[in-house]
Amino acid sequence: MQKRELCKIEGIMFASYELENNEFKEKVLKEANNLQEKPEGLVTRGYIFQRTKSGLNTRFTARLEMLEIGRTMDFAGVRYKRVSKSLFVGEDIYMIHSRYRRKKMDTCEEGT
16 A cells, blocks of 8 residues: 655645646635735645545544535644645644633733
8 A cells, every 4th residue: 555645735625636637726726816805824625535544434534524614623633724626724622722811811811
């Protein structure tokens, strides 16, 4: 069995098998350039599947494929947000919560 590598092109994470399809790669890069505010950590669906080995978790796969643009979902400690038809952003849930707690603490300190 051949090991597949995960690749980064112009700041976008691709699964290695996605790079074999030049049409798909060009479409995704064009989509990324069309985003007004290009967020950090753009990834493709194939990258997520390859990284999480989610072929075994069909519920996650189905939910991710049906996710609407702008919506989020959590899986294995990561919050995925769909930013376009082919692109997602993944953020560590622990980091999201720690930022929220820090903001809340700053607000409480200002109020006292």
